[in-house]
Amino acid sequence: MNNKILILLILLTTTLTGCWDVSEPERMLYINAIGIDFKDGQYEVYAQIISFANIAKSDQPTSNQPQAEVGFAKGKTEDEAIFNLYRSIDQKVFWGHFSYMVISDEAMKNVKFSPVIDGFIRYGETPYKVWVYTTKGPVQEVLLVKPVLNKAITLSKLGDPENSFKQESFIEPLNFRELIIRMDEPSHEAMIPLITVEENWESMNESIKAPVISGVGVVTPSGFKGFISGDKARGIQWMTNKTKRGQVTFESDGGHDVTMVIEKVEVKVDPIVNKEGVKFDIDVRLNAAVSTVEGKVTYDSLAKGIKKEVEKEIMVTYEEALKKDIDIYHLSEQLYRKNVKAWKKYHIDGKVELTNDSIRKLTVHIEKLDSDRKSIKETIKNK
Incomplete structure (x- = not known):
């Protein structure tokens, strides 16, 4: 009797080994940032994909390979643009490390803000602590900026804004959660940090572009109200x-x-x-x-x-x-x-x-x- 029970248990345990429906990490690509633009009646989506193999267990990349690459697609809706982007991606995309979003001034002016974030927050893998920025320049330029000293891109000013905010608190960082709260409370307005890209650093080999917090763009559930920047935003x-x-x-x-x-x-x-x-x-x-x-x-x-x-x-x-x-x-x-x-x-x-x-x-x-x-x-x- 004991032998029969032992054989049954062995047979049952063989069905528990392994994770049959889990993707292998090396067979996935990881989204770190998204850029949203709007031109000629269509959404333009830029996706920054990072290599964790290059930054794992270190805050400094261990090779000369690029830390990130940026893909591009467009569509009549944001979701259509993202699905069009999937067609050119080699592996399954994982959104659980999505860190920040950059939205162009044209997107802010021409589309309601709610649809821009709805497609992300309704997706189970997306965290609510995704930082939100806006820019008057090309969004892809922001996504292609390298951190100073080539630090890990996950520790950049845009991906980890709270650290630098403690030293110089010009404009408070804003994430999805705080954005939704601000839109829901009187006066139903949210201040999104405004990013400009400036070539104000240099290495021994080249000039380095860096993202600079220069003010805010103010949005409501129904539209965009404008930018306040420079000395006029200091208050x-x-x-x-x-x-x-x-x-x-x-x-x-x-x-x-x-x-x-x-x-x-x-x-x-x-x-x-x-x-x-x-x-x-x-x-x-x-x-x-x-x-x-x-x-x-x-x-x-x-x-x-x-x-x-x-x-x-x-x-x-x-x-x-x-x-x-x-x-x-x-x-x-x-x-x-x-x-x-x-x-x-x-x-x-x-x-x-x-x-x-x-x-x-x-x-x-x-x-x-x-x-x-x-x-x-x-x-x-x-x-």
Whole structure:
């Protein structure tokens, strides 16, 4: 009896060995990034495929072979373009390592944003932590940029933006999950980081192109509202508690340029509702450290300069956004969360009407101001 049971168990275990329906890793190709463009009424899709064999177990590639190659196809819909791309791919494609998406300005302007991401988030392999960017230049140029020092492409600024954001918090990274949340909440607008490609690095052999965060493109579920970039976008970083580190540069009382490092930001927005409508009081609290000084300065003059510059940058960005009907600081959401009754009264499609006078009071406080050294005097004095 025992022998019969043993033979039966052996026969049963033979059916459990192996994974019959699993693809072998070496017989698959891995999507790292996707570029979406729109021309002549058709979607143009660019797919960046990476070689894990070249970067496995190392943050530095071990050979001179290219880390990535970019394929291209087009179609009447995004899905049709992707299926047309499959026709030229040698192996099965795996989407579980999909890291980021770049969308052209033409796609932003000509198609609704929801269909652009729907095809990806409804597919089981696609993670929600896919970073989203936009660009005014060719999307394929962004996908072909190599990381500085030829680091692993999976650790590039676009594939791993949180790391560099801790050091310089100009524009907060945005992923699929946060994008969907922003579209769903008042004022139903999302700020997508704007990428430009600049040739601002050099190696011993060649100039190197690098992606640069230069501003934001603002989208809604129904369309595109425009770009805010350069100095006109600088106020964004001072209106979010997620800012880790930034800088302000201004002219001191002595006529010299001074740079201060901002290391902590706390923002409080209070909606003020009265018979005239809704206005907002904004309180911004900062910690700052002296970075670059020239000439004689005092802590009081530095604090005054920081407050003046931060207030100016916040208002410049706000006024630029108003020209494009953008609620850049999500003031409508603040009213929704703190006084939903007033929000229901004043909102139109989730957004409260804003004017130049909607910010009733803007106050910047310097909570802590110090220097990494014992004093704020110049290290080397001019004779």
